[in-house]
Amino acid sequence: MSETSAPTTARTLRTGPGRLLVxxxxxxxxxxxxxxxxxxxxxxxxxxxxxxxxLFAGIVYLVxxxxxxxxxxxxxxxALVSCAVEMAGVLVVxxxxxxxxxxxxxxxxxxxxxxxxxxxxxxLPALGLWWILRVxxxxxx
Amino acid sequence: MxxxxxxxxxxxxxxxAGWCLVxxxxxxxxxxxxxxxxxxxxxxxxxxxxxxxxxxxGGDRPAETAMxxxxxxxxxxxxxxxxVWGFMERSKWGPAVIAFACLIxxxxxxxxxxxxxxxx
Numbered sequence: 001m002s003e004t005s006a007p008t009t010a011r012t013l014r015t016g017p018g019r020l021l022v023x024x025x026x027x028x029x030x031x032x033x034x035x036x037x038x039x040x041x042x043x044x045x046x047x048x049x050x051x052x053x054x055l056f057a058g059i060v061y062l063v064x065x066x067x068x069x070x071x072x073x074x075x076x077x078x079a080l081v082s083c084a085v086e087m088a089g090v091l092v093v094x095x096x097x098x099x100x101x102x103x104x105x106x107x108x109x110x111x112x113x114x115x116x117x118x119x120x121x122x123x124l125p126a127l128g129l130w131w132i133l134r135v136x137x138x139x140x141x
Numbered sequence: 142m143x144x145x146x147x148x149x150x151x152x153x154x155x156x157x158a159g160w161c162l163v164x165x166x167x168x169x170x171x172x173x174x175x176x177x178x179x180x181x182x183x184x185x186x187x188x189x190x191x192x193x194x195x196x197x198x199g200g201d202r203p204a205e206t207a208m209x210x211x212x213x214x215x216x217x218x219x220x221x222x223x224x225v226w227g228f229m230e231r232s233k234w235g236p237a238v239i240a241f242a243c244l245i246x247x248x249x250x251x252x253x254x255x256x257x258x259x260x261x
Contacts (some may be wrong), residue, residue, distance in 0.1 A: 019230040023238045027245060034211050042207075077156055 006098075012071040013079060013135055024124060025065035032109045033058030047106035053093065057109045057121075060085050064128060074133060083128035088116055090121050121136055142196070142257045146189045150248040153182050158243035162238035171228050171235035179239060183220040186246070188219045193257075209256045216249050 014022055036055030044051065060082050067079030094113035097104045104111055114121030144184045157178050164175070190213050196202075223242035227235040 016232060016234050019234040020237045023241055038208055134145055
């Protein structure tokens with residue numbers, strides 16, 4: 001409904017497949033943030049690193065969701081960076097949790113490349129990056 | 142938690158997901174009947190949320206009450222939020238959003254039931 005306020009020349013990230021992407025990011029942001037804050041609040045002593053990481057992941061998903069949902073150049077950059085951070089996060093934490101399980105005794109969203117979440121955390125940033133770069137290319141071409 | 146209501150919600154939700162997936166693959170945008178379907182689903186969810194809230198306030202609460210309440214809030218908000226977000230999109234990606242929401246909803250209810258009566 002606020003489509004009219006978006007710049008008409010620039011394609012926005014929130015239309016078409018982007019609409020679904022924002023929805024998925026939104027749900028993930030909520031899930032990871034809620035889970036992370038709950039764990040930090042109640043069981044901080046058990047595994048502060050893992051729980052802080054869950055919360056961090058949630059915040060990154062939130063930033064990505066907002067970046068994708070808003071039209072404009074700056075938010076596109078914000079979305080690109082947050083998707084890149086996610087990609088790096090899921091790869092680094094995923095690898096670490098497989099080879100050095102002792103580093104992450106408790107599960108995070110990114111443990112085992114997101115195997116606890118149907119590998120969605122691994123697929124999501126890839127789709128996000130693809131979509132942002134595609135919109136960017138269409139915009140310039 | 143009312144058991145039969147959870148079952149009904151999960152069935153209706155999956156049916157909505159199927160319907161919306163068909164719309165997506167047929168390249169149709171969201172139409173008013175989709176919205177009505179989401180409205181019915183939302184009413185069922187709100188009924189369950191109300192029942193659970195009454196029980197929790199009445200003193201019969203699950204071990205992880207905070208977690209349970211946050212899941213309750215999520216299931217209460219998910220259908221309207223996704224319905225509005227999907228309806229704003231006038232392409233096949235509108236129903237796709239609803240399909241996603243309706244696939245997530247039964248999973249959230251499984252978690253709610255687990256929190257309600259943990260099998261330990």
